[in-house]
Amino acid sequence: xxxxxxxxxxxxxxxxxxxxxxxxxxxxxxxxxxxxxxxxxxxxxxxxxxxxxxxxxxxxxxxxxxxxxxxxxxxxxxxxxxxxxxxxxxxxxxxxxxxxxxxxxxxxxxxxxxxxxxxxxxxxxxxxxxxxxxxxxxxxxxxxxxxxxxxxxxxxxxxxxxxxxxxxxxxxxxxxxxxxxxxxxxxxx
Numbered sequence: 001x002x003x004x005x006x007x008x009x010x011x012x013x014x015x016x017x018x019x020x021x022x023x024x025x026x027x028x029x030x031x032x033x034x035x036x037x038x039x040x041x042x043x044x045x046x047x048x049x050x051x052x053x054x055x056x057x058x059x060x061x062x063x064x065x066x067x068x069x070x071x072x073x074x075x076x077x078x079x080x081x082x083x084x085x086x087x088x089x090x091x092x093x094x095x096x097x098x099x100x101x102x103x104x105x106x107x108x109x110x111x112x113x114x115x116x117x118x119x120x121x122x123x124x125x126x127x128x129x130x131x132x133x134x135x136x137x138x139x140x141x142x143x144x145x146x147x148x149x150x151x152x153x154x155x156x157x158x159x160x161x162x163x164x165x166x167x168x169x170x171x172x173x174x175x176x177x178x179x180x181x182x183x184x185x186x187x188x189x
Contacts, residue, residue: 004101005102005129006097006100008104013105013107013121015092016089017090018089018090020086021092021121022084022085022086022087022110022118022121023084024043024082024083024108024121025083025085026080027050027069027162028158029082029123030082030083030166031164032161033085035085035087035095035098037086039085040086041084041112041113042083043112043113043120044080044081044110044111045080045082045110046078046079047079048073048074048078048080049072050173050175050176051072051073051135052070052159052175052176053068053071053073053125053132053133053134053135053136054068054070054125054131055067055069055101055132056068056069057101057131058152059151059152060148060149060152060158061149061150062148062149062150065147067144067155068133068141068145069158071124072124081166081173082169092121101125102129102131103124103125104123105123107119107120108120141179142179142182145179145183156187159180162176
């Protein structure tokens with residue numbers, strides 16, 4: 001699959017302006033909400049884990065040195081917490097552009113913090129996309145993050161903003177927090 005997924009998302013997941021859709025955010029969509037929404041609330045999706053395994057050639061890195069950003073991997077014993085945003089379908093034109101570097105939209109069941117459930121969409125960068133960097137040790141990921149920078153800022157800021165936002169939501173994510181700790185140790189050297 002090519003790294004630019006705009007056309008693929010628009011082809012496979014057609015929406016009509018005026019439709020209202022829940023969107024699940026688990027990475028930068030949690031803290032960089034630069035799109036209009038009608039409502040937001042904490043939510044989670046069972047069976048998925050957040051991992052810094054996706055490359056960012058546009059926002060947090062470059063073609064020559066991509067940053068590392070989060071995607072979701074299937075993990076039947078996990079629950080990934082985040083934020084659900086109720087959006088008008090027209091917002092996906094902007095979001096498809098923002099998430100174009102390997103992310104595809106998938107339909108997923110959301111568990112809202114109030115105990116209710118609903119269907120929504122989530123962007124996931126699967127291993128078959130051209131920007132996928134894959135699994136690495138948390139130390140390797142931390143060292144990589146310390147060196148990457150793109151048009152949206154440093155990769156380090158992405159990590160630190162995500163960790164801060166997860167704490168504000170009361171969410172525990174060992175992968176993110178362990179990498180954050182390692183990045184802070186590297187910076188202090």
